[in-house]
Amino acid sequence: MTHDAIVVGAGHNGLACAVHMATKGWKVLVLEQAGTPGGAVKTAEVTLPGYRHDLYAMNLSAFAGSPFHAQHGALLAKHGLEFVGAPKPFASVFAPNSKPEWLGVEQGLDATLAHISRASTRDVEAWRSLNQRFEREAPHIFSLLGSPVPSWEMVRVMWTMWRKLGTPGVAETARLLLSSSRAWLEGQFESDAVRCLLATWGLHLDFGPDVAGGALFPYLESMLGQRFGMMLGRGGADTIVRSMVSALQGAGGEVRTGARVRRIQVSAGKANGVELEGGERITARRAVIANVHPRALYGALLGNDAPANSESARALRRGPATMMIHLALDALPAWRAGLELQSFAYVHLAPSMEYMSRAYAQALAGALPEEPVLVVGQPTVFDPSRAPAGKHVLWVQVRVLPSQPKSDAAGKLTVGPWSSIKDAYADRVLDILERYAPGLRQSVLGRCVLSPEDLERDNPNLVGGDSLSGSHHLDQFFAFRPSFGRSRWRTGVDGLFHIGASTWPGAGTGAGSGYMLARDLT
Ligand SMILES: Cc1cc2nc3c(=O)[nH]c(=O)nc-3n(C[C@H](O)[C@H](O)[C@H](O)COP(=O)(O)OP(=O)(O)OC[C@H]3O[C@@H](n4cnc5c(N)ncnc54)[C@H](O)[C@@H]3O)c2cc1C
Numbered sequence: 001m002t003h004d005a006i007v008v009g010a011g012h013n014g015l016a017c018a019v020h021m022a023t024k025g026w027k028v029l030v031l032e033q034a035g036t037p038g039g040a041v042k043t044a045e046v047t048l049p050g051y052r053h054d055l056y057a058m059n060l061s062a063f064a065g066s067p068f069h070a071q072h073g074a075l076l077a078k079h080g081l082e083f084v085g086a087p088k089p090f091a092s093v094f095a096p097n098s099k100p101e102w103l104g105v106e107q108g109l110d111a112t113l114a115h116i117s118r119a120s121t122r123d124v125e126a127w128r129s130l131n132q133r134f135e136r137e138a139p140h141i142f143s144l145l146g147s148p149v150p151s152w153e154m155v156r157v158m159w160t161m162w163r164k165l166g167t168p169g170v171a172e173t174a175r176l177l178l179s180s181s182r183a184w185l186e187g188q189f190e191s192d193a194v195r196c197l198l199a200t201w202g203l204h205l206d207f208g209p210d211v212a213g214g215a216l217f218p219y220l221e222s223m224l225g226q227r228f229g230m231m232l233g234r235g236g237a238d239t240i241v242r243s244m245v246s247a248l249q250g251a252g253g254e255v256r257t258g259a260r261v262r263r264i265q266v267s268a269g270k271a272n273g274v275e276l277e278g279g280e281r282i283t284a285r286r287a288v289i290a291n292v293h294p295r296a297l298y299g300a301l302l303g304n305d306a307p308a309n310s311e312s313a314r315a316l317r318r319g320p321a322t323m324m325i326h327l328a329l330d331a332l333p334a335w336r337a338g339l340e341l342q343s344f345a346y347v348h349l350a351p352s353m354e355y356m357s358r359a360y361a362q363a364l365a366g367a368l369p370e371e372p373v374l375v376v377g378q379p380t381v382f383d384p385s386r387a388p389a390g391k392h393v394l395w396v397q398v399r400v401l402p403s404q405p406k407s408d409a410a411g412k413l414t415v416g417p418w419s420s421i422k423d424a425y426a427d428r429v430l431d432i433l434e435r436y437a438p439g440l441r442q443s444v445l446g447r448c449v450l451s452p453e454d455l456e457r458d459n460p461n462l463v464g465g466d467s468l469s470g471s472h473h474l475d476q477f478f479a480f481r482p483s484f485g486r487s488r489w490r491t492g493v494d495g496l497f498h499i500g501a502s503t504w505p506g507a508g509t510g511a512g513s514g515y516m517l518a519r520d521l522t
Pocket of ligand 1: 008011055261293322499501508510
């Protein structure tokens with residue numbers, strides 16, 4: 001059977017691309033090597049029956065706010081898409097007995113300012129003026145992140161921005177885009193606690209506090225969190241995957257799981273189909289769209305058909321690794337700093353800039369951080385359907401780890417492959433959590449630890465356990481993602497396109513590359 005398009009990889013970008021093309025009348029087949037679609041967005045009962053864990057992504061705000069959702073949200077809702085709002089999106093806990101001992105961001109300016117005022121009255125004014133700046137600047141920044149790069153559309157966005165904000169305003173945005181989180185936050189706020197509250201978001205995109213380009217995400221997350229809270233999926237983050245698969249099938253498309261593509265077929269310089277592991281060949285009339293890592297695309301999948309200048313795309317540098325710990329709990333963590341923390345979606349455990357810098361530097365040097373940066377997700381506070389009545393699941397993301405540990409900064413673990421150390425390292429994480437939430441260990445009913453190796457085994461796009469499929473540092477962003485000359489999702493092979501977290505506009509659940517390419521093609 002011939003399809004108009006074959007999408008390799010059922011990540012949310014591949015599915016978004018397929019849904020858009022199918023609604024335009026294209027006959028689309030999505031091929032996924034894993035047993036379940038979704039890539040880095042999956043929900044499963046990995047601890048005990050009845051406890052549903054978001055294995056990877058939990059925060060769906062990027063999807064809910066995306067142009068793809070704006071266009072197809074009504075269709076997806078008919079196919080079961082359901083969000084749950086978390087009006088208290090995130091908080092940070094600081095060292096015991098420090099003042100304040102924790103801070104949070106809530107939906108609503110006044111509610112957030114009430115938190116900030118516990119740290120500094122001057123920073124209340126600083127937050128207020130940042131909020132006003134965001135109102136002026138945000139439409140331009142989001143238009144920029146939602147445009148193909150390079151493109152006339154992007155030039156138009158920048159021209160409009162210059163007309164509205166003037167040269168000083170554009171310069172201020174440019175400076176933000178180039179700044180490290182520490183440099184930028186020191187210029188905004190006087191309180192270490194407020195700076196720290198925001199800077200942890202840089203680490204979600206693998207920006208240590210002193211890496212240029214790390215200021216943008218903390219700025220956007222804090223201002224968006226204060227406006228919209230956080231969006232979670234009802235029943236699990238996989239609501240976006242299930243609804244896209246169903247919408248695709250409803251529009252005549254198909255998703256095949258357990259179908260690993262081993263080769264993209266190219267004839268006379270044009271991609272015309274794929275070959276599966278096992279030898280089956282499937283042809284595509286109009287396009288082959290690869291939602292894979294560039295190392296695989298320009299390596300095994302294209303082989304000798306890879307264009308001559310593909311080396312820099314293939315060499316996309318990975319970011320540090322990540323590890324997931326999923327807990328089934330008898331009760332929510334009893335946060336020592338204040339039980340109000342139980343009402344936040346994320347609680348960040350990275351109590352100072354120095355702590356973040358140390359963990360980041362240790363990971364880059366190949367050492368297991370003595371005390372890693374932790375993101376603790378509490379989804380059952382907002383969506384009790386994910387666990388039996390009165391019980392909870394906890395989502396613990398251990399940020400910035402070495403992909404292949406060479407040493408232990410604490411000097412305690414005999415280092416080997418992740419499979420041999422993941423449980424011992426998870427115990428270290430639980431010891432840290434226990435300090436902040438005494439009694440946690442006793443309420444653990446079940447646990448599942450996913451090491452960086454486990455992440456890559458499930459999804460080859462997460463090379464070395466890099467949650468972002470390629471570092472987002474400035475030299476690999478904008479027109480340099482995955483490499484200069486390979487932006488705009490072109491590959492140098494006719495009929496073959498490249499989408500996904502390794503391409504512009506990068507990682508996250510915003511479906512940007514899949515949707516923008518699909519619009520381009522149809
Ligand atoms: C632990 C973790 C936590 C995260 N948390 C968040 C969060 O809370 N919020 C957020 O916005 N983002 C988060 N992210 C990032 C976000 O989930 C990803 O950037 C995004 O889901 C990537 O989507 P994608 O479609 O580009 O690719 P992927 O989701 O990586 O999907 C690619 C798919 O292609 C398949 N594939 C690869 N090669 C082949 C082949 N040869 N043949 C067939 N199939 C193939 C893979 O199996 C996979 O299913 C997180 C990521 C991780 C890992």
